[in-house]
Amino acid sequence: VNLLVVGSVAFDNIETRAGEGKRLLGGSATYFSLAAAPFCTSRIVAVVGEDFTPEYEEVLTNRDIDIEGLQRAKGLTFAWGGTYSENFETRETQFTDLNVFADFSPELPASYRDSELVFLGNIQPSLQMDVLRQIDNPGLVAADTMNLWINDNREELLEVIRNIDILFINDEEAFLLTGRYPLLKAASMLLEMGPDRVVIKRGEHGAFLFGAGKNFYVPAFPLDDIVDPTGAGDSFAGAFMGYLAQEEELNDESFRKAMITASAVASYTCEGFGVEKLKRLTPEKVLSRSEEIQDLTSI
Amino acid sequence: VNLLVVGSVAFDNIETRAGEGKRLLGGSATYFSLAAAPFCTSRIVAVVGEDFTPEYEEVLTNRDIDIEGLQRAKGLTFAWGGTYSENFETRETQFTDLNVFADFSPELPASYRDSELVFLGNIQPSLQMDVLRQIDNPGLVAADTMNLWINDNREELLEVIRNIDILFINDEEAFLLTGRYPLLKAASMLLEMGPDRVVIKRGEHGAFLFGAGKNFYVPAFPLDDIVDPTGAGDSFAGAFMGYLAQEEELNDESFRKAMITASAVASYTCEGFGVEKLKRLTPEKVLSRSEEIQDLTSI
Numbered sequence: 255v256n257l258l259v260v261g262s263v264a265f266d267n268i269e270t271r272a273g274e275g276k277r278l279l280g281g282s283a284t285y286f287s288l289a290a291a292p293f294c295t296s297r298i299v300a301v302v303g304e305d306f307t308p309e310y311e312e313v314l315t316n317r318d319i320d321i322e323g324l325q326r327a328k329g330l331t332f333a334w335g336g337t338y339s340e341n342f343e344t345r346e347t348q349f350t351d352l353n354v355f356a357d358f359s360p361e362l363p364a365s366y367r368d369s370e371l372v373f374l375g376n377i378q379p380s381l382q383m384d385v386l387r388q389i390d391n392p393g394l395v396a397a398d399t400m401n402l403w404i405n406d407n408r409e410e411l412l413e414v415i416r417n418i419d420i421l422f423i424n425d426e427e428a429f430l431l432t433g434r435y436p437l438l439k440a441a442s443m444l445l446e447m448g449p450d451r452v453v454i455k456r457g458e459h460g461a462f463l464f465g466a467g468k469n470f471y472v473p474a475f476p477l478d479d480i481v482d483p484t485g486a487g488d489s490f491a492g493a494f495m496g497y498l499a500q501e502e503e504l505n506d507e508s509f510r511k512a513m514i515t516a517s518a519v520a521s522y523t524c525e526g527f528g529v530e531k532l533k534r535l536t537p538e539k540v541l542s543r544s545e546e547i548q549d550l551t552s553i
Numbered sequence: 554v555n556l557l558v559v560g561s562v563a564f565d566n567i568e569t570r571a572g573e574g575k576r577l578l579g580g581s582a583t584y585f586s587l588a589a590a591p592f593c594t595s596r597i598v599a600v601v602g603e604d605f606t607p608e609y610e611e612v613l614t615n616r617d618i619d620i621e622g623l624q625r626a627k628g629l630t631f632a633w634g635g636t637y638s639e640n641f642e643t644r645e646t647q648f649t650d651l652n653v654f655a656d657f658s659p660e661l662p663a664s665y666r667d668s669e670l671v672f673l674g675n676i677q678p679s680l681q682m683d684v685l686r687q688i689d690n691p692g693l694v695a696a697d698t699m700n701l702w703i704n705d706n707r708e709e710l711l712e713v714i715r716n717i718d719i720l721f722i723n724d725e726e727a728f729l730l731t732g733r734y735p736l737l738k739a740a741s742m743l744l745e746m747g748p749d750r751v752v753i754k755r756g757e758h759g760a761f762l763f764g765a766g767k768n769f770y771v772p773a774f775p776l777d778d779i780v781d782p783t784g785a786g787d788s789f790a791g792a793f794m795g796y797l798a799q800e801e802e803l804n805d806e807s808f809r810k811a812m813i814t815a816s817a818v819a820s821y822t823c824e825g826f827g828v829e830k831l832k833r834l835t836p837e838k839v840l841s842r843s844e845e846i847q848d849l850t851s852i
Contacts, residue, residue, distance in 0.1 A: 341734050435570075435640050436757075438775045458735075459758040462775065471849040473770045476737045476761065510852045550770045551850035553809045 261375025267335035278528030285485035290496030467506030493519035560674025566634035577827030584784035589795025678709035766805030792818035
């Protein structure tokens with residue numbers, strides 16, 4: 255099964271209580287595809303600038319990620335800097351240089367048109383729709399979004415949501431988008447907007463799966479040390495979709511197992527700066543932590 | 554098995570998005586003993602004033618709660634007023650009239666001295682110790698606390714913690730008391746302070762059990778509507794201890810089942826103003842919701 259992701263590739267400057275990292279390879283498409291890598295190869299649609307040197311490219315190609323859809327543009331790669339508070343509850347953006355990402359117009363190589371699993375990472379909703387239209391016959395489409403699009407591009411976002419199978423969203427965005435409280439009411443309204451399933455991410459408090467099948471909850475794995483939570487949400491989605499991509503057949507149980515796998519991979523992401531821990535992640539490690547997560551709630 | 558609780562009995566004025574209630578029977582000992590009522594009778598040590606009329610008393614005695622240790626003092630009962638924000642994330646205290654609670658000196662009736670399970674509700678730590686000293690041979694002692702005692706009565710609190718088996722504490726208090734982050738590190742340090750087990754409550758995000766046996770996590774039940782979260786933490790502890798009181802034998806599994814039972818009862822508490830839902834709670838209802846909670850994390 256072919257898994258496609260559209261999103262950002264970025265250079266991140268990150269500062270946390272554990273230290274700091276500069277020009278770390280980041281971006282939603284990067285985290286997503288590396289998190290999926292223990293399970294399946296994925297195809298990336300994104301844009302980078304002239305400063306995206308072979309050493310960065312190799313982080314992706316070393317994990318068999320297909321970068322034919324990685325556009326090269328004149329100028330610099332999207333760059334972002336952020337500082338996390340002591341307990342990681344908030345983060346302050348130091349700078350956001352969109353650079354080549356500002357004019358990103360996703361165009362899929364012909365070889366990507368047969369993609370079966372699609373993840374529309376957190377980019378402008380009309381661009382998400384552009385990508386979707388270029389795929390012949392997608393089997394399962396998921397999308398992520400953020401408060402910026404909820405506030406400024408609501409109608410386009412609603413069109414995306416009507417056309418997808420799974421919405422990934424965090425709890426605050428769910429409240430913002432629906433105006434409903436508590437979570438169960440917000441989830442019901444999101445499901446009425448179109449998707450069969452909605453995954454509500456709650457950071458260090460785990461994630462809920464609502465919709466087709468029974469409601470399901472996975473805790474976040476309690477870590478002894480958090481180094482850098484950047485990309486945990488994209489890693490969650492990447493591992494979720496990657497797990498589904500390698501399943502013979504998808505049933506309700508597959509989605510629940512995908513949730514546990516996703517939580518496991520997201521926890522690894524938080525244990526290193528940037529994609530450090532994802533680069534070396536093996537299916538065995540993921541399985542081992544998945545079992546630990548299941549054990550947390552088993553009597 | 555005899556379960557004793559020391560804590561407050563209060564009249565609460567509560568305002569939430571769902572409405573408001575005035576002079577609702579509340580207080581930690583009230584919530585605790587009513588939450589334990591589906592499983593066992595409990596003995597209350599607390600103080601009330603002259604305004605504590607028979608109708609309030611009957612809320613307790615109707616559930617076979619032993620009120621021999623309920624002291625009557627001249628003056629008014631402890632009264633508290635609070636307003637919850639729209640999404641229940643914060644609450645503002647409108648007033649705190651300690652009244653007779655200001656001079657509370659817990660004295661146990663002779664009939665209480667053989668109590669086997671003991672819960673030291675959230676009162677001044679030196680009073681918690683006074684209660685403990687009046688019990689002949691307690692089998693299992695648990696205690697709750699709050700930021701006020703952590704900040705102002707730290708040494709006395711540490712003495713309590715050295716002398717108990719289970720500490721109930723919320724995540725913010727755990728960080729405050731230990732200065733450690735993340736949760737796992739805070740929990741380790743709390744366990745070094747004395748107790749065999751620590752239960753870290755996280756409100757709508759569930760609760761962790763650390764210590765003897767494996768780490769265990771129970772989610773909060775996702776409610777369609779939250780009416781009033783007051784007393785959810787005390788209900789959690791009451792159901793937890795009540796569940797243990799009716800077990801033939803205590804092993805690690807008993808504590809995990811107690812966690813699920815506690816989460817179930819705490820969720821019922823949030824569905825009504827004050828103790829409204831607890832007054833009528835049956836073992837069957839608790840079991841049914843406990844099964845729903847287990848189902849949330851089962852594949």
